[in-house]
C-alpha cells in the first residue's frame with residue numbers, strides 16, 4: 001500500500017495532523033492500534049488556542065456540539081480557604097474558558113471530519129511494528145499488523161504520533177532525556193449530583209492533591225500521589241483511600257463507596273521527557289512521542305495539537321506538490337516547536353519541584369502559599385496563569 005503521509009497513532013497529534021494534511025489534498029494514512037477511542041485515562045482539556053485553530057478550519061460549530069463543559073476558572077481549596085488560581089474569562093479570546101470534552105468524542109469528531117476528504121484513510125486496529133528503510137537507511141514507511149494480517153505501507157514521510165511509548169522512536173534508536181516527575185496519578189470516577197458545584201475543583205491537603213473534573217453526571221478524579229507510592233496506598237486498603245478522597249472533597253462522602261474494588265482505580269504513571277532530535281531521514285516525531293508532558297496545567301493535548309498544526313502548515317504544501325520533504329524541512333518543524341515545549345516543560349518541572357513535591361510530603365495544615373494569596377489580592381494577575389495554560393507559548397494557526 002502507498003501513501004504520502006503515514007501517521008502512526010490516532011491520538012490528538014495524529015488525527016489533527018491527518019485532518020489538516022487531508023484538507024490540503026495530501027494522501028494520508030493514519031494507523032491506530034485500537035479499534036476505537038474509548039479510553040478512560042485520556043485527559044479531556046481542550047484549550048482556547050486549540051479551539052481558535054478549530055475555528056480557523058471551520059470546525060467551531062462541531063466542537064460546540066460535543067458534550068463538553070466549560071470552566072471559566074481553576075480554583076484550589078487549601079486548609080485556609082478556596083482561591084482562584086487561573087481566570088480564563090480574562091483572556092482576550094472568544095474562547096475564554098477551558099473546554100472539558102471527553103477525548104473519545106473529540107477524536108471521533110476529528111476522524112469523522114477527516115474522513116470527508118477523499119485522500120484520508122484511518123486504519124483502526126492496526127499496530128505499527130517496524131519501519132521500512134531504503135538502501136541509505138532513510139525511512140520509507142512502516143510495517144504493521146491489522147485485522148487482515150501483516151501489511152507494509154510505503155510513504156514519502158512517516159510521522160510518529162504514537163505517544164510516550166512510541167514504537168517508531170524505539171525503532172529509530174532515539175532515546176528521550178528523562179527529567180523525572182515526583183508524582184503519579186490515581187484516576188477514577190465518582191458520580192456527580194445536581195448542586196455539587198460545577199467546573200474544575202482542586203483540593204489540596206497534607207499528603208496530596210486531588211482534581212475533580214466535572215463530566216456531567218460524574219466526576220473524573222485525578223488523585224495525585226508520590227511517585228512509586230501506589231503499593232503503599234494499596235497496602236493501606238481501599239477504605240483508607242476512600243477516607244483520603246472524602247477529606248479532599250467532602251461532598252463525595254456519601255458515594256465514595258463507589259470505589260468498590262481496586263479495578264475502579266487506575267494508576268497513571270507520570271513522565272516528563274524530551275528528544276534531542278525529533279527527526280530522521282523520512283521520519284518526524286511530534287506530540288508525546290517527542291516530548292511526554294507532565295499533567296500539570298493539562299497542556300499535553302494542546303501541545304500535541306499545536307505540533308500537528310505547525311507540521312501540517314509547514315510540510316503540507318511540499319507534500320501536496322509531491323516534492324520530497326528534506327531533513328532541513330523536518331529540522332525546521334523541530335526548531336519551531338522545541339521552544340514552546342522547553343518553556344512549558346520548564347514551568348511544569350518548576351511547579352513539580354516547588355509546589356507538588358513539597359505538598360506530597362507535607363504533614364499537618366496546608367495554607368495557600370504566598371503567590372496564590374497574591375493572585376487573590378490582585379485578581380488581574382489571575383490572567384497570567386490562565387494565559388500560560390490556555391493559550392500557551394507560540395500558539396499555532398491554520399488560516
Ligand SMILES: Cc1cc2nc3c(=O)[nH]c(=O)nc-3n(C[C@H](O)[C@H](O)[C@H](O)COP(=O)(O)OP(=O)(O)OC[C@H]3O[C@@H](n4cnc5c(N)ncnc54)[C@H](O)[C@@H]3O)c2cc1C
Nearest residue numbers: 009011012013033043128162163268287288298300301304
Ligand atoms: C496522568 C495524566 C493525565 C493527563 N491529563 C491531561 C489533561 O487533562 N489534559 C491534557 O491536555 N493532557 C493531559 N495529559 C497529557 C496527554 O495525555 C498527552 O500529552 C497527549 O495525549 C499527547 O497526545 P499524542 O497524540 O501525542 O499521544 P497519545 O494521546 O498518547 O496518542 C497516541 C496514539 O497512538 C496509538 N499508538 C501507540 N502505539 C501505536 C502503534 N504501535 N501503532 C499504532 N498506534 C499506536 C495509541 O493507541 C494512541 O491512540 C495527561 C497525562 C498524564 C500522564
